[in-house]
Amino acid sequence: MDAYERVCRNTVEIITEDDLQALLAQPQKKVYAGYEPSGEIHLGHLVTINKLVDLQVVGFEVTVLLADLHAFLNRKGTMEKVHELAEYNRRCFEGLGLKNVRYVLGSDLQLNREYELLVLQLSQQITLNRATRSMDEVGRQMDHPTVSQMVYPIMQMADIAMLGVDAAVGGIDQRKIHMLAREHLVNFGYKAPVCIHTPILNGLDGKKMSSSQGNYISVADSEEDIKKKCQKAFCPPEIAENPILQIFQHHIFPRLPGITIRRPEKFGGDREFANYTELEAAYGKAEIHPLDLKKACGESLAEILAPVREYIS
Template sequence: MDPYSLVTRNTVEIVTDEELRALLQKPVRRVYAGYEPSGEIHLGHLVTINKLMDLQKAGFEVTVLLADLHAFLNHKGTLDEVRETAEYNRRCFEALGLKDAKFVMGTDLQLNSEYELLVLQLSQEVTVNRAHRSMDEVGRGMDHPAVSQMVYPIMQMADIALLGVDAAVGGIDQRKIHMLAREYLPGMGYAAPVCIHTPIINGLDGKKMSSSAGNLISVADSEDDIRAKMKKAFCPPGIEENPVLQVLQHHIFPRFETVVMHRPAKFGGDLEFSSYAAVEAAYGAGQVHPLDLKTMTADYLAEVLAGVHDAVV
């Protein structure tokens, strides 16, 4: 697959396509994604991790910001708690296949005079209303936000600048913060980042994925847990918002060129698929039973996650 196709597959938006194409012509190109260390790494996180792996294959140098200070500001725990979680998250990322990335702890980047001065300069330009709106999708308790949560998006802009990256990866919930960076960083002498946005996938019940709802698969789940959770997953006849199909699209086909659905001969025998589109078409046409789809998905997901369970449990 060519570099452009690798970067853009399974994304919902590139800002901008023209800038991305120009960036791909440069001999050195750098990209980052930031993660709040606030708990288990799950299939929601894996969407952007897979995208970072695509970017590595496309020739990008990848930086992962383990945003311990952001998590602290967003009420995700004490600094000691989030730092411990950050180290656990790093082991998960590496076990998932994100090798040779540069991991940066937020407090190592952010607690210095150059960084703090840039945050203060940006805070002079960004209104409280803009900062609040940019946090709508990512903040906790935003009906009554703390001042720290208004600093959060400004720090994320400074991260992009001082990490020296050309592009930023995030779920589409990061869009408003990324647009602040594109708008305000050039005025501070930094280039506007190319922004690569991935979808927010559903939880296994078809609703918003949430640790509190228990509708997710952790990357450290055992094979038995993966199979049990997938067996119970919501899998409607249609293809829209189907969480089982989303797992196939975003987690299985980026890693396997073909997948095989094993079925008894009396139910039509084995089926082999060489693309996600082929699976979607067969399922949408009623040629595949939901239980067979879930079983196949569990088979391959267990293989993808096997190394994580062994490495971190």
Template structure:
């Protein structure tokens, strides 16, 4: 797989592909993704983490922004609370293989006079309506937004400028903010960033993945918990919006070359698959029972996350 294929696999959009090819040709290139500190790093986060590892392997210098100030502005907790979570999340990122990258805590540079002046400069160029609309997918309690949440997207734009990155990576829910950055950063003398967007996956119940609903698998979950959660997962006969197939496509196959489905001989015996497309086709054709699919995906995910469990156990705070 060449660098372009690595950079684009399992994405839903690259803005623009021509810009990506140009950036890939540069001797040095930087990409960043920002994460609000949260209690658990789960399969939703792992989609962009996997993409950052792809981009690292494609030659990018990767910057991970632990966005403590953004979390605070988005009503996710006190600065002390989100600061503690930022440290925990960093260990989670390293545990799943995101190593050899630069971790930056937002509050370490976002309170500087130069940064804040750029925030103010851009705030003069963006209407309240545009700022509100850009937060539709990422804001908390947006039926009654706070002024702090209108500062959030402007800061995200200034992050791109001050981290001096060529590209911004994130879920497709970040698209409106990224497009705002492409439109407005050139007005303060900063090149519009290349934007790489990954899909938003369903929770295990087929609904929106949510920490409050506990419909996710954490990277720190035990083998027993992963097996139990996957066994209960929603797995319709359809391909589209099937959360079990999404785990297979975006988490298991990118990190494990093959998946072995184990079943009794009377049900067809064991079968090995070497690509997601092959396994999806077999499921669509009715050659794989949902229970067998879930068991195979659980086994593949346990294998993929083995290193994370070992790392987290060995690096627990005293």
């Protein structure tokens, strides 16, 4: 696939596609994604990590922001706790393939005069209502938002400006914050970033993925745990909202050249698939049993995550 196809695969939207095409033609291009240090790195994070790997392959300089101050503002723990998690998260990202990229600790970037002045300038342009709405899908306990959570999206806009990047990667839940950045950064002489949005995947139970619910697979899980979790996962006959198929589409096929569904001859024998489209079509025709699909998912995912466990151990 060409560079444009690689960047666009497994995304929800690109804002805008024309801007992306123009950016790809540039000899130098920079992209970033920010992560709150708030616990285990799991398959939810891996969606954007895979996209950063794609972007690095097609020539982007990648920056990963370890957003310790954002985590603190969003009630994710003390500064001491998030600092400790930031270093652990960095090791996980490296183990997942994000090497030879720039890692920036949020507090190193954000606690200076130029940055803080830009935050204050942006805050004069953004209404409290828009700041609140931009945090609806990102913030914790938004029934009773704090002032710190209203600062959060404005700082994220300033991050884009101060990091000097051309594009921002995030889940679709980041869309409202990115739209604020595109609208307002130009007023202060900064470019409007290309925004690359990835989907929010289901947890293993088919519901929203959540650390508190334990319905996720961590990149640090053992091979045995990964396989057990996949075997217990929700896997309906339908394709839509199927968490096991989502893992194949967004995690396994981007990293493996193909997969094999292993089964006895009396059940049809082994089936090999070179891409996700073929697998989805076969499953949709009931040619693959859910139990066989889940077994192959666990085996493939354990293979993909094995280097991470070795790297961070």
